[in-house]
Amino acid sequence: MALASPSLSELFEEDSKYLFRDARLKSYTKNWPHKEPNLSPEKVPFVIQMADAGFFFNPGNSDDDDDNVQCPFCFKQLTGWEPDDDPLLEHQKRQDRCYFVRMGKKEEDWTVQDFMLLLAQRRCASLVSSIALFPFWLIFQHSLPTSLVHCCSIFATIFMLHSFLYSRCLFCFSIIIYLFC
Structure with missing residues (x-):
């Protein structure tokens, strides 16, 4: 599946x-x-x-x-x-790790970039919850020895390449790879 x-x-x-x-x-x-x-x-x-x-x-x-x-x-x-x-x-x-909390701005002070990062976090949170529902995924993370959620919780575009997905963190630019088991 x-x-x-x-x-x-x-x-x-x-x-x-x-x-x-x-x-x-x-x-x-x-x-x-x-x-x-x-x-x-x-x-x-x-x-x-x-x-x-x-x-x-x-x-x-x-x-x-x-x-x-x-x-x-x-x-x-x-x-x-x-x-x-x-x-x-x-x-x-x-x-x-919630960007909304970390940002600490009132809505009227948001920039377009702030809003885009909030949407990116929303996408990431959705992805993380989807992965949690599918235990046949292995998650490998480069550059950071901590959990997937620690990787700033915000990913750029998710890319498909052969049999794995990867994304790049918008803050630390580490690469996160998702392999099928």
Whole structure:
């Protein structure tokens, strides 16, 4: 079975509408479960913090994850929010390679390059999650002795050459090779 590379249209699927802050903010009007004063949708500062930290409300199917949020760039999902949680700090602690968090800019300050790198990370996160679903792939990385995710989490174009795929990291320019087992 071959793994098809996601198309450009797949890059802009359902959760891509949350790339921008206003849409992330609006997602919290849909059944945000917390009734505590610090976590209710009426407590605008916390909801704004969630959206500013890159999260949109994406409830799960069980009561345990009914306050699940997700980043549309790195796809990190977090649940179990408590009144004293800081959304940006939680995002940084749980996914420190997220370019959105590392960039530290408000949306109105983004450049075209920033947006393209955010889309590249989104593509990379999609690729990494696809690879995780297919255990018959071996991942080899040149130049860096650490994991695939450490390689800046952002790849340039994925190329097909004979029986393997390779890409180049946009930051450290190391080559990452994916071989079929």
